[in-house]
Amino acid sequence: MAKNLLIVESPAKAKTIEKILGSDFEVKSCYGHIRDLEKDDMGIDIKNNYKPRYIVPEDKQKVVKELKQLAKKSDEVWLATDEDREGEAISWHLCEVLGLDPGSTKRIVFHEITKPAIKQAVGRPRTVDMNLVNAQQARRVLDRIVGFELSPVLWRKMSMKNNLSAGRVQSVAVRLVAEREREINAFKPQSSFKVEAMFTANDVAGKPISFKAEGSKYPDVATAEQFLHQCIGANYKVKDIQVKPTRRSPAAPFTTSTLQQEASRKLGYSVSRTMLVAQKLYENGHITYMRTDSVNLSETAMDDVRNTVQASYGNRYYQSRKYKNKNESAQEAHEAIRPTYMSNTTVPDADAKRLYELIWKRTMASQMADAELEKTVAKIEVSTNKAELAATGEVLKFDGFIKVYREDVDDEDKEGEETAEGMLPPLTVGQQLPLKEMKAIERNTRPLPRYTEASLVKKLEELGIGRPSTYAPTISTILKRGYVEKRDKEGTPRHYKVLTLSKDHITKKTETENIGAEKAKLFPTDLGLVVTDFLKQYFDDIMDYGFTARIEGDFDEVARGKLRWNKMIDEFYNPFKKDVEKTIETAERIKGERELGLDPESGKPVIARMGRYGPMVQIGTAEGEEKPRFAKLKSTQSIETITVDEAMELFRLPRVLGAFEGSDVAVSIGRFGPYIAHDKKFYSLGKEFDPYSITLEEAAPIIEEKRKAKDERTIKVFEKEKIQILRGPYGPYIKVGLRNYKLSKEQQERAADLAIEEVKKIIEEAKANPPKKAPARKKKG
C-alpha cells in the first residue's frame, strides 16, 4: 500500500507521473473541478457577503467517493493540480471535500511532465494559496451572476424564448460576429486603376523571359487612360537596382488557439474537430496536453528537437529559440503543444496523422534557422513622362525552417493584393527594356472577411476573453443557441474595366470577376443581431470588448492579496443589479422591428420583425380592420437587409403546383422547414429545392421517392396514420406526429404484432417519464 496519494487533474498525466514516482506514490486524477455552485437561487448567498454554496455534481460523486477512500488510507495527500487560478481552486476544493487542512496539506506544481521537473516539485512542496483561490471564486461568482441574471432578462423580453442565454464570453463573441456583418453590409468599395507593365529580358541562359513591373494607382478611368496615352511610343530604361537581403523567422510552437487556426486553414477542421483529434493524440501519449496558452518547450523537448533537426538537416539548419507569450492573459500552466517524442514522425490513424504531422513540423520549425531571401527592386523610367515602374523579385537563398513548415495567414492579415513574387531576370542599370504590353486594371477595395470559427477564437484570445478549454465550447454554444450560423456564401459577379496599351494602341474591355464567395464562415442570425443590440443598449459595460480585461485586473489584485474578493464582487453587483431591475421594468419586448415600405396592392405597411418562431414579415398591423398576413423569412434573409419586393415574394406561399395522381400538390414552409403536401401526407423538402420556384415536374418524383421510402419503413399504422410503427436504423420505433418513442428490445421483436392498446400504453408511459439527462432539481421549501 502506497503511503502517499498524489492528485492531478488529468488521468493521462496520472499514469505518466505514477511511473516516474514509483511505488511510494499512488497517483490519481480528479477529472477537473469536483465542485460547482448549486443551481438554485444562483448558488450564491448575496446577502451573506456573496457566500458561494458548493455542491458535488452528480457526475463527480463517483470520483469524489473514490478519492475520499484513498485519502483516508494514505499517510499523506499531495495536491498536484495545474498551476493556475483554476488549478489552485481545485486543490482547495479537494481539501474541503477530503477533509484536509489547506494550511498544511502539501501542494506542488510543475509545468512539464519530466522526471527532473516532478522530482524537484516533490522536493519543494508549498500550501494552497488562498489569495489565488479567492481570485478564482471571484471569477466563478461573477460569471454565474452575469449568466444567471442576464439570461432570464432575455427570456422575459424576447418573443423567441427557447433556450436563450447570455454570458460574459458568449455574448461578446456574438457581438464580434454581428459587428463584422454590419461593417460588411455598410462597406462601400473604392475603385482605382492599377498600372501593370510586362517586359521581356534574357535570363542567365540567354533565353527571353517576361516579368511584371508595377506602376502607380489612378483614381478613375480618365486619369488611367491619360497615363497610358502618355506612354505611347515611349522607351523604358532600368534606372536603378536595389538588392536587399531579408529574413523570415519560424512561428512559435502551437498553443490551443494557434493549433485551431492552422488546422482550420490547412486541414479545414472545425475547432471542435481539432480538439477531438488532439484529445485522442494526447490520450495515446503522442502529444503533450492540448489545452494550453503556453508557447514554451521543456528543456528535454528542446534537446530532443535539437538532436532531430541536426540529425535530419545538419547544424546549419538548427537554431535554438525561446518564445515569449504576447498575450498578457496567458496563465501558462502547461507546455506548448508538441510531440512527446520527435523520433515518432507519424501516427497510424488517418485523421490524427494529418494533425500530428502538423504539430511535428511546427515544433521542428520552431527550433530551426531563419529563411534567408534576397529581394530585388528594379526601377524603370519612362521616356515620355515622369512616372516610374517597379519590378520586384525574390530569391530564396537559404530555406532554413521553410524546409519543414510554413505558416498560413488569414485573409484578414494579407496586405493588399496577392504579391507572389517570382524571380527577375538579371538586369543592369541603363538597360533598355522592350514593352510587351501595359495594363490599367480596375481594382476595388474589399471589406474585412467574415470570421471563421478559428479566426473568431483568435480574436477572442487577443481580447483576453475565454480560455483554451472553452474556445471550442463557446463556438458550439453560440451556434446551438442560433445566434450565429456557419455557412457558405456564393459570390456575386462584378464588372471591372481593363485598359490595355499594346503596340501603341489602347483598347478598353470590361471583364467580370466573382467576388465575396466565402466558405464555412460565421454569419449572425437575426436573433443574434437583435439580442446583441438589446444587451448593448442596456448592459454596455458587460458587452464592452475591454470588460474581461478590466475585471482580470481586479482578479489579479485579489490574487496578490490587495483586494478582498467579496468587496470586488459587491462593487460589481450593486450597479449591475440596478441595471437588471431597470431593464426588466422599462425595456420593451425585443422585436427588432423594421418597416420596409408599403404593400403595392393594399397600401398597408410591410414590417419585418422577430416572431415567436423566428424572423418574419407581416403586412398590416393588428389594429387594422383586416387580419395581418404573416410569412417566415428564408434562412439566408435578414430583417436588416430584406427589401419590400423580396418580402412580397414570401407571400406566394403556400403554392398549389397542380394535380398529381388526382390530388393537389401544395408546397409551403413550416416550423421545420419547407415541405410538400400531397394526398393528406407531408414530405419534407431537401435543401437543394427552393419552395418558391419548385415545379410540379420536380415535385412529383420527390413524392414518389419519399412515399416509397416511407412505405418500406412502415411496419404498422394506427388511427389513420396518426400513430405509426416505423423501422429506424436502431430498430422499430413509434412515431406520433413529430415525436418518436422508443421500444424495448422485447417490444421491438414483436413490433409487427403490437396492438393499439399496448402502443398507447407505451406512449403514455414515455410521456410520464421523459428521458432526463440532468439530475433532478432539488425542490426548496
Place this chain on the structure above:
DNA sequence: CAGTGAGCGAGCTTCCGCTTGACTT
C-alpha cells in the same frame, strides 16, 4: 405540418472553466 405571431401563466431554461467517457431518435 394546407399554421403559427395577442396575452396569460405554469414550468422550464441559463453562466464559465476544469476534466473525460457514455450516449446514440
